[in-house]
Amino acid sequence: MASSCFSPLSLALSSSPIPKSSVKRRQWKPIIKALKEWREYEDAVRDKDLARALRFLKSMEALQLQSSPSPSRPSSVNSVTTYSPGFAGSERDWEVLDTCLNADDMRLVGSAYSFLQDRGFLPNFGKCKNIVIDGTRNVTPTVLKKSTGLEASKLSPEKWGLSGSSRAVLIAFLGGVSFLLSQGIDIRPNLAVILTLATVDAIFLGGSCLAQISCIWPPYRRRVLVHEAGHLLTAYLMGCPIRGVILDPIVAMQMGIQGQAGTQFWDEKLENELAEGRLSGTAFDRYCIVLFAGIAAEALVYGEAEGGENDENLFRSICLLLQPPLSVAEMSNQARWSVLQSYNLLKWHKQAHKAAVKALESGHSLSIVIRRIEEALLSSS
Known part of the structure; x- marks a missing residue:
């Protein structure tokens, strides 16, 4: 008769739990695999493929949530990423902004900003969205001069050769x-x-x-940088996602941008309302404030504006879409009111504007320019 026997060693092997090291190894395998796949993100950034870059970042975020400790268990590791000037944990996330310029879908650009803001990287994005300076809506040239110290003519684009x-x-x-x-x-x-x-x-x-x-002449080029930095900072503070800043006139022409340079921003509310055949005062005001920010920036830095003629032309075209269209007097008042709002907004955030100008002057990408803006805003708060 056959008999079976169990040695203490075999019993121990069959009943012992799986070593914790093996469990941990299996838990970290997906993360290690994801880290190896960062090359995919690098390729997407290099190819300016916003959809692919954003999809990868969202998949990484989902993976981090899966591997993070359960809320019911105490943990010394905080799974929520917050931004600080010295933060280095997920700095690669910023680079998704550099892929926005080639994006055809502006809603996708908006998603990139929402993603970074949810991750805590853009604490000041849209912080002035609902801020409108108290005061009369009837901004006469006298009121404008009293508020800024500048004649109304200094806050409007000059005609070349006249001033x-x-x-x-x-x-x-x-x-x-x-x-x-x-x-x-x-x-x-x-x-x-x-x-x-x-x-x-x-x-x-x-x-x-x-x-x-003309861009070869340093004073002219710097004035262009001051102008575009005004658009960029104001759009950022008003919560309008920025697609990119184009400083090369040839590239601007190829992209169909009127003027010698341009800052492309998007206002979702404005687009939705125009698609519905209407335009509320709030959306129109916000758009005008961003539109006149370049003129306001030049006036703030140089005491007068030279550029911005295309901004004014775009403003007039938007005014004609209103029902009923604005009269000439109403258009002039709206322009003065908007440039006053922009002027004061930039004056309150002068250090951030300087940081944006310096970053653009150094040839930095959009992601770095916005980081410099955030650092300046955080240091001055």
Whole structure:
């Protein structure tokens, strides 16, 4: 008769629990696998593929939630990520903003900002969304001067050659031509060619070639940076997702942007209301404040605005969509009210505006520019 026997060793092996190290190893396998897949995110950022980059970040967030301790069990590790200037835990998440420029779906851009804000990276995004300065809606030139110390003419784009540095350039150019002619040097044929090329550039290329040449002049380029940083910061504070800042006139032309540079932002409420054939005062006001922020930024820094003519043209086109359309007097008042709001908003956040200008001047990407804005806002709060 066969008999069976159990050794103490075999009994111990069959009844002992699975070692904790094996359990932990299995728990960490998905995380290790995810870390290896970060190359996918890097490729998405490099290819400016917002949908793929955002999808990956959301999958990583879901994985972190699965591997985080249960709320019922105490843990010394906080699973919620909060942003601070020195935070280095999930810094790669910021790079998703650098993929927004090529996105065709602005709602996807809005999702990227919402994702980062939910993660605690953008604490100041939209903090001024519902802030409107108390005071009269009837902003006359006198009220504007009393509030800003500037004449109303200083807060509107100049016509080239009529004021500011452009007038000095025009006078110097005409003086130089007169001097050469007085010396018997006839440059009129060459001048005719130059004027013809300038006209073709203005009509067919939106002045992008002349703007490209002008950008070589440092004072002009810095003024452009100040202008666009005003749009960028105001849009950020008003909670409008920024798709990107285009500073190259040729790239701006290729993207269909009117003007020599541009900041592309999105207002979901405005878009939804326009699609429904209506436009509320709140959405219109917020849009106008962002639109006139470039002019306000130049006036705040230089004491007068030179750029912004395309901003004014866009403002007029929006006014015509209102039912009933605004009269000329109402449009002028709305423009003054909006630029006053922008001016004060930028004055309150002057350090953040300087940080944005410096970051743009250094050629940083959108994600770094917004990080510099957040750092400046947090340090001044």
